[in-house]
Structures are given as structure tokens and as C-alpha cells.
Amino acid sequence: MEKASSRYKGIFPVLSVVLLIIVLLSIRYGAVSITLEDMVSAFQKHLSGEQGLNLTERIFMEIRLPRAILCIFVGASLAVGGALLQALFRNPIVEPGLVGTSCGAAFGAALYFALGATFNFNVGEYTLPLAACLGAICSTALVFFLSQSKQTGKSSVVTLLLVGIAINALFLSGVGFLSYIARDPQARSIIFWNLGTLSGANWPAVIIVGISTITCLVISLRYAKHLNALMIGEEEAQFIGVNLKSLKWKILLINVIMVAVATAFVGVISFVGLIVPHLLRILKGSDNRFLILNSAVLGGVLLCLADLLSRMLLRPAELPIGIVTSVVGVPIFIILLRKKNYFF
Numbered sequence: 001m002e003k004a005s006s007r008y009k010g011i012f013p014v015l016s017v018v019l020l021i022i023v024l025l026s027i028r029y030g031a032v033s034i035t036l037e038d039m040v041s042a043f044q045k046h047l048s049g050e051q052g053l054n055l056t057e058r059i060f061m062e063i064r065l066p067r068a069i070l071c072i073f074v075g076a077s078l079a080v081g082g083a084l085l086q087a088l089f090r091n092p093i094v095e096p097g098l099v100g101t102s103c104g105a106a107f108g109a110a111l112y113f114a115l116g117a118t119f120n121f122n123v124g125e126y127t128l129p130l131a132a133c134l135g136a137i138c139s140t141a142l143v144f145f146l147s148q149s150k151q152t153g154k155s156s157v158v159t160l161l162l163v164g165i166a167i168n169a170l171f172l173s174g175v176g177f178l179s180y181i182a183r184d185p186q187a188r189s190i191i192f193w194n195l196g197t198l199s200g201a202n203w204p205a206v207i208i209v210g211i212s213t214i215t216c217l218v219i220s221l222r223y224a225k226h227l228n229a230l231m232i233g234e235e236e237a238q239f240i241g242v243n244l245k246s247l248k249w250k251i252l253l254i255n256v257i258m259v260a261v262a263t264a265f266v267g268v269i270s271f272v273g274l275i276v277p278h279l280l281r282i283l284k285g286s287d288n289r290f291l292i293l294n295s296a297v298l299g300g301v302l303l304c305l306a307d308l309l310s311r312m313l314l315r316p317a318e319l320p321i322g323i324v325t326s327v328v329g330v331p332i333f334i335i336l337l338r339k340k341n342y343f344f
Contacts, residue, residue: 011283012290015297022301023072026308027064031316034060067201070265071307072300073213074198075272077262079299080213080292081255082273084220087227087288088251089160092281095274096259098164100139102270103171105263108135110175110190114182128193129205129264135171136260143167144252196269196322198307205265216258217296223247224288231286269322271329272299278333 028034034056042057044050053061082095096102112131147163179190226247229237234244263269276299280291303321306328310319 011280011294012297015294015301019072019297019301019304022304022308023068026068026071026304027060029308030064030311032056032059034064063201066203066206067198067307068304070201070206070209071198071304073206073209074262074266074269075299075301075303076217076296077209077213077258077299078269078272078303079276079295080217080220081259083277083288083292083295084227084251084255085273086277087230087286087291088248090231091161092278093274094161096255097168097268097270097273098161100143100164100167100171101136101256101259102263102268103168103175104139105132105136105260106194106268107139107171107174107178108132109193109264109267110178110182111135113186113189113193114178129208129261132264133260136263137256139167139171140252140256140260192320193267194322195320196267196325197318197320198266199318200265209262209265212258212261213296216254217292220251220254220292221289223251224292227251227288267320267322269303269325271325271333272303275329275332276302 024036027039028036032055038054038056039060042053042060045053045057046061078096081101085094085096085099086092088094109128109132112128143160143164146167147160175190175194179187182190226237226242229240229242230244230247238244259273276295277291279298280294285291303325306321306324309328310321310324313319313324
């Protein structure tokens with residue numbers, strides 16, 4: 001354990017440095033290039049209360065910086081959510097999208113785009129995130145309710161995944177139907193949102209997602225030892241004092257809150273929660289005390305890198321970030337699946 005711990009301790013500072021470099025590159029490059037001098041000048045003027053920001057300084061403070069920080073928080077939320085679910089169910093293919101969270105959020109957002117004006121559902125700029133968050137919570141709750149056995153009240157991994165696939169198909173059908181009946185602008189909004197985008201990043205979104213991510217991350221680290229005990233088996237974990245029912249619902253609640261809030265602001269982004277824990281397990285370590293924390297940093301690294309690519313490949317146009325994560329994530333995941341003996 002000490003050897004594994006020292007290895008993970010060396011990984012965290014390296015990932016942190018890589019994250020800082022990727023964030024600076026993400027802020028630096030885009031349709032408008034921003035120099036380091038512009039960044040420093042913008043900070044100095046902001047701290048002194050000076051109002052005369054030039055164009056590049058305003059782009060930095062109002063667009064690039066909140067976008068980069070939001071990217072870190074969203075990537076951390078998705079990656080940690082995947083790590084928690086994989087540890088809880090002891091299955092390497094479980095991730096937030098498979099339990100209905102992402103598709104539920106997509107359905108909630110599509111419902112708002114298509115019918116929000118009809119039902120006069122509007123609470124300002126938070127209407128879309130609220131609709132998506134409610135959809136994510138409802139769909140995830142439905143998956144776990146339907147997957148529970150009537151006799152034991154428990155849900156097996158296989159049943160959970162099968163029910164999750166069915167609910168995902170149901171909600172995706174709902175999204176397709178709403179796209180069909182919506183007018184052209186609303187239909188395009190539904191499609192674009194379902195592909196994931198960080199173009200709407202702002203400071204209020206950063207604050208909300210940041211509070212959710214940091215709070216859930218700190219709480220999840222408290223249960224890392226319980227998840228480690230679960231790796232040796234449910235009966236053994238219960239024997240050493242782990243309350244499996246309580247642990248299950250606490251981890252699920254943490255995951256739903258963290259992933260639902262992140263997805264609500266940026267749309268559906270796939271593969272981050274599936275790939276990041278696997279990349280860390282290649283290092284031959286599954287200690288959740290370090291895996292959860294490093295997943296948060298590596299998730300931020302990968303999503304910031306994907307965001308940079310999405311803005312650079314078709315500059316000055318922007319690709320939906322979900323396309324980039326899928327194109328990059330699929331081959332990586334296939335390569336990981338072909339490797340043997342590193343799953344738990």
C-alpha cells in the first residue's frame with residue numbers, strides 16, 4: 001500500500017502542472033489570441049478596480065477565463081462520477097451516462113427548448129440548467145427504482161445496466177420526438193446542446209458548478225476507504241463494519257448531484273467518466289483515496305484539452321465538445337479494453 005501511495009503522490013503534482021499548462025494554452029489560443037501580458041494586465045486592472053479593459057482583456061476576463069475554470073469543474077465532476085460508480089458496482093464499464101443521468105438531462109433540456117414557452121416555464125438564465133438538472137435526477141431515480149428486486153430490495157449490476165440501457169433509449173426517443181415537433185431554431189438548439197458546449201460559460205455558472213464539484217469531491221473522499229473495503233467483496237465489507245445500503249445511496253446521491261449540475265450547464269459530454277478512471281488504473285493502482293482525487297485533476301486536463309481542440313480545429317468556428325470527446329474517447333477506450341489484468 002505504501003508503494004502504491006507514493007506512486008499516486010507523485011502523479012498528483014504532475015497532473016496539476018499539466019492541468020495548469022493546458023489551461024493556459026486553452027486561454028491563450030482561439031479565434032482571438034491572448035498573450036500572457038494581456039492576462040496579467042487584466043488581473044491588475046480588475047484588482048485595482050480600473051474599468052478601461054481593452055478588447056482582448058475583456059475576452060480573457062469575461063469569456064476565456066470562466067470557460068477554462070468551468071471546463072475544469074465539469075471534467076472533474078464527470079471523471080469523479082465515473083470513478084465512484086465503478087468503485088461502487090465493482091464494474092469497469094459503469095459510468096454516469098449508463099445510469100440515465102446524461103439522457104435525463106438531455107430530455108429535460110429538450111423539453112424546455114420545445115415546450116418551455118408553451119408552459120411559460122421561465123426562471124431567468126437558470127431555466128435551462130434547472131430543467132436539465134431535474135430531468136437528470138428523475139431519470140436516474142427511475143433507473144435505480146426499477147432495477148431493485150422486489151424480494152431483496154437490492155439491485156444487481158447487470159439489472160442496473162440493462163434498466164439503464166432501456167431508460168436511456170426511452171429518454172433518447174423522447175428527445176427525438178421533441179426535436180421532431182420543435183420549430184427549426186429550437187430543434188437546432190436541442191441538437192447542439194446534446195452534443196455538449198461550453199460556449200455559454202459565465203461566472204455564475206462557474207460558481208454553481210464549482211460549489212457542487214468541490215463539495216461532492218470532499219464528501220466522496222470521506223467514503224474512499226469504504227469503497228476500498230467494498231473491492232474485496234460485499235460480505236467482507238459488511239464484516240468489517242461497512243453499511244452497504246447507506247454507502248450505496250450516499251455515493252449515488254453524490255454522483256447524481258455532481259454530474260447533473262455539471263451536465264445541466266454544458267450539455268451531454270461523453271466518455272470522460274468512463275476513460276479517466278481507466279487511465280489511472282493503468283498505473284496498477286485502484287486505491288480510491290488517491291483515484292478519486294487524481295480523477296478530478298485528470299478529468300479537468302482531458303476536458304480542457306478537448307475544449308482547446310474544439311475551438312482550434314475549425315477556427316473561427318467551434319465544434320461541439322461532445323464530438324471531440326467521443327472521437328478521441330472511443331479509440332482510447334478500445335485500446336484500454338484490449339489490455340488485460342488492470343481492471344480492479
